[in-house]
Amino acid sequence: MKTDTIVLGAGIVGTSIALHLAQRGRSVALVDRRGPGEETSYGNAGLVERASIYPVAFPRKISALIDVALGRNPGASYHWNALPGLVPWMFAYWRASAPARILDYASAIETLLSRSLYEHERLAQVSDAQHFFREGGWLKLYRTAAGLDNERSEFPLARHYGLTAREIPVDEALELEPFLRPVFTGAVLWSDPHSVSSPGGVTQAYAAHFAGLGGRVLKGDARTLTKLGSGWLVTTEEGTVEAPEVVVALGPWAMDLLRPFGVKLPLQVKRGYHMHYQAEGNAGLSRPVLDEEGGYVITPMVGGIRLTTGVEFARRDAPKSPVQLDKTEVLARELFPLGARAEAEPWMGSRPAFPDMLPAIGPAPGQKGMWLAIGHQHLGFTLGPVTGRLLAEMMSDEEPCADPAPFSPDRFG
Structure with a gap:
């Protein structure tokens, strides 16, 4: 042919x-x-x-790096045996x-x-x-004032590029997504993105x-x-x-x-996991929701509510180690009435990154x-x-x- x-x-x-x-x-x-x-x-x-x-x-603050190293950041994890091969790439990532x-x-x-x-x-x-496809942007939630302050630092650059980021109180966030529980202290609605099911x-x-x-x-x-x-x-x-x-x-x-x-080429991978869940009762979401400090996104999909994790630094073909999914599922259940897992095994994929x-x-x-x-x-x-x-x-x-x-x-x- x-x-x-x-x-x-x-x-x-x-x-x-x-x-x-x-x-x-x-x-x-x-x-x-x-x-x-x-x-x-x-x-x-x-x-x-x-x-x-x-x-x-890549985190620039020593405190943030310590949180990752000690497993206190649910949005990041790593395999010790993968780190030696990743050191040059991670140093370049840190510099960038x-x-x-x-x-x-x-x-x-x-x-x-x-x-x-x-x-x-x-x-x-x-x-x-x-x-x-659906409109409505996506909602970022913050459990602490410090997290919300960090998000505010992105607003000037967003305005420079004509983007719409609006800080909203908890009550307004709950009006947008009434099945969320008020375990957060503030929220930001980014209106420009779309999402898909x-x-x-x-x-x-x-x-x-x-x-x-x-x-x-x-x-x-x-x-x-x-x-x-x-x-x-x-x-x-x-x-x-x-x-x-x-x-x-x-x-x-x-x-x-x-x-x-x-x-x-200096290409490496950032692994990640997801799982679909049934929603309890008539609960639902109308857009993706990011729990920034929780390190996960929940979003409505045709297969149910999808929970997507942050980054795992590991060899691409290493066996699954979905510890982030287990950690973030606990946090997600505090925020939203997730029901039973809809799949026997979590999905795992690798994000290719320079x-x-x-x-x-x-x-x-x-x-x-x-x-x-x-x-x-x-x-x-x-x-x-x-x-x-x-x-x-x-x-x-x-x-x-x-x-x-x-x-x-x-x-x-």
């Missing part, structure tokens, strides 16, 4: 890239070992962010989390975030996926539209990728596929493929005809469609919708 482009990875990023290329008339094969949206793109909190100007940064560099991050990521809602809306409309469902709808345009959705092992004199070849269940160009959108598995080709917290979007260093779209960390679902547009424009020699320079894979040297 010969095609114009092979896209490896059928998460939200790879699927969006394939769809944007197909809309430009290219023949595209979208290849994954599983179906579209069944890996990392399935297990997130369902936010289409517009307001994440501040990243999930300095206040001045956070402003640089905000300036770069805003060029994509400012288009995130619009690009999702475009794909949702043509893919008949609008029913998954099934991130996996959205990705599958985009993939179905891609197939409707003539795209091929194939199962195969990306690690079979071979460089040919005139392009690339990968083996799928339906045979081999050849193309002059290949896009690597494999998320946390990207380096398994890239290292053998000599592409060296130490500067920006994705890599563009040509792979030293590999003609290979393109990268990886490392979206906590914003993969949000940035999938705009990444798809940006990379498709770059590959088609069109004027890019955003400056690709801050996201160049070459920035790591």
